Amino acid sequence: MLDFKELNTDGNEFELLIREILFNMGMRVYWSGKGPDGGKDLLCVESPKSKILPIEKRWLVQCKHYAHAERAVPISDVGDIIDLCIQHDATGYLLVCSTYPSSTVVNKLEAINSRSNNLSAIFWDSAMLERLLSTPKAWTIAQRFFPVSSNLDGWRIYATENPNRWIINIMGYYIHLSNRIGSYAEVHLESIKKRINAIEKISMPEFHSIRPRAVYYDDKNGSYTWYVDYLYPTKEIPYLSHESIKRLLGHGNVLEDGQYYSFDVHIYPVNSGSDHYDIDHYDYYQPYLGSFAWGYHRKEQINTYEIYENENWELELGQRERVAIESFESLVSNFSTLDFVEVIRSENSNFEAIDLFNYSDDWEQVISTNSISQEQLFSALIIFRVTDENKLDNLMRKLPLSVLKYFRISKRYVYLPDMNEKETPEEVFDWEIAVLPHGSDKVNLRLMFTEYFNELREIIEKFRG
Known part of the structure; x- marks a missing residue:
């Protein structure tokens, strides 16, 4: 009710x-x-x-x-x-x-x-x-305006005239679900919820949103096809490209449920002030019902790079870099609040500076003029002191690691000139945070860094209690 x-x-x-x-x-x-x-x-x-x-x-x-x-x-x-x-x-x-x-x-x-x-x-x-409001199409409206009472029942699954196709409402989304063969929808619910959580974790500017539209499951081959739309304000330009969204969601990979995933992404400019605006308008569904039902990819939009070049997308890199700086500073700030840590110095990755080397044969001058840290081109660094190494060890074991996103902790001793035998060298720790630049352009690589910084910060916040 x-x-x-x-x-x-x-x-x-x-x-x-x-x-x-x-x-x-x-x-x-x-x-x-x-x-x-x-x-x-x-x-x-x-x-x-x-x-x-x-x-x-x-x-x-x-x-x-x-x-x-x-x-x-x-x-x-x-x-x-x-x-x-x-x-x-x-x-x-x-x-x-x-x-x-x-x-x-x-x-x-x-x-x-x-x-x-x-x-x-x-x-x-x-x-x-x-x-x-208790219809498949209208229930998403109920979920937007009544986030508490509309979700007391959890999922809403509506049958269609086909036993292997359904319409589901969850978490404010209206999704078409189709099986290639099977007539059971419930087996997909946990997997769908995890993918929606992954979508909602993607950091986006205000009024930008990613909406799942449909899910097709090939139960003969064990693979999912997700149909996703990215909506951005008409007077702005896309914050993410088609390929960036696919990568962030795990396109082309076997995920934790053992199923192969592919993501079909469309990008649309929207005017939310229009009297006819609806975030789940039928125009996002009706032309593609055949694709949703049979697992076909929708017709491709104009080439991604043409869109961005035509709209001077590169001019927005400054905004993305500001977001990256803020995410790193937030990580450092949260890390420094731990009662067993004293941050001495921190430095973000500066791989964007690689372009500067193309314009000069004197690389030493490029490095000195632009204050480029050679060690931090593809990694970020936090140098700190520790008062309780057991707590540090406990924290580090909780932090996420993967082939593409990883970190390294090093303990070193700082010796100063003319130290005598009675003086004890200072112990400091280096926390190096890195992202593997495999197959990435500088925009996607910066997004990977921002995503990893945010993941680390969230774990630290939970650890701090």
Whole structure:
């Protein structure tokens, strides 16, 4: 059961919810201005199919959110319905409430229906809204606006006319699921949840999002094909390329469940301010239902590099480098808060400086002029003192390691000039963090570093407690 108290008391989220429901039903939706109680009213245009003459019905929609007060909508908050409809050239009136209308409001709506041939007046209460949201396509809306109560039941799986195809809702996503042969969906749920978690861990700028659209499982050969869309604001440029997203998700690899994975990625610019914007619009699904059902790859978009070159994508490298600097600084900052660690010095990887060597034959001058550390071209370094080596050992055993992303801890003694025999050399530790640049360009390599820094920081935060 959906809890409308999850929506803010000011009614703005409730109005946005109703707008999404109407849009999901295929209507054209507009804001009409403020209503009698100061809230915003909606106008929606319904266009039923006609083989003879196009027909349209214009509805004035009033939204009343009284779930927190737990009271009915009184007649005083409705206003003069007939005058309002005339003012907005509407032939239909819809009252939508998060509780229920009072008996006087219901009687008024019934009276309008009985007296007028041109004006229709109806209401949707909280029970009706829950029925409208309890469909495969609309449930993602419920998950966005009711993140707590909509997920109490966990997954929602809807059967289709084909026994090997389903529509599933989870974590705010609307996903088509198909088997090549088998008629069971439940076996995929844990695997799908892990892939969604991997998608959500990808660091993205604000208003950029990656949405899974469909999953195809070839149960004869043990392989998954995921269909994923990356949406970014129209006035910006993509933060990640097709290949970067594939690499981050494990494209072409056998993952922890023993299955082979491939990812079909599309990239779309979106205008979230449009009245017709929907993050799960049917245009992202309808043209590709055949591919989703049979595991075919969607038609490729324009060449990735042409997109980025045409939009001066390289100009955005500065932004990516700032993100990389922030992720490393955050790692160092969290590491230095450990009670057994004292950070002496830290230095991020500076492999982007490799390009500078192309413009001069005097490499020594390039190094000195740009303060390039030769040792840290493909690795980052944190030098620190330790007061409890057992704690350090315990932490290091918890940190992630792989062939592509790894670290090395070294303990060394610092000898100063003219030290006498009674002086003890200082003990310091070097923590070298590296990424293997195999098959990567500088953008993808920096993304790998940023991803690894974030993974290490998260473990340190948990270790610190």
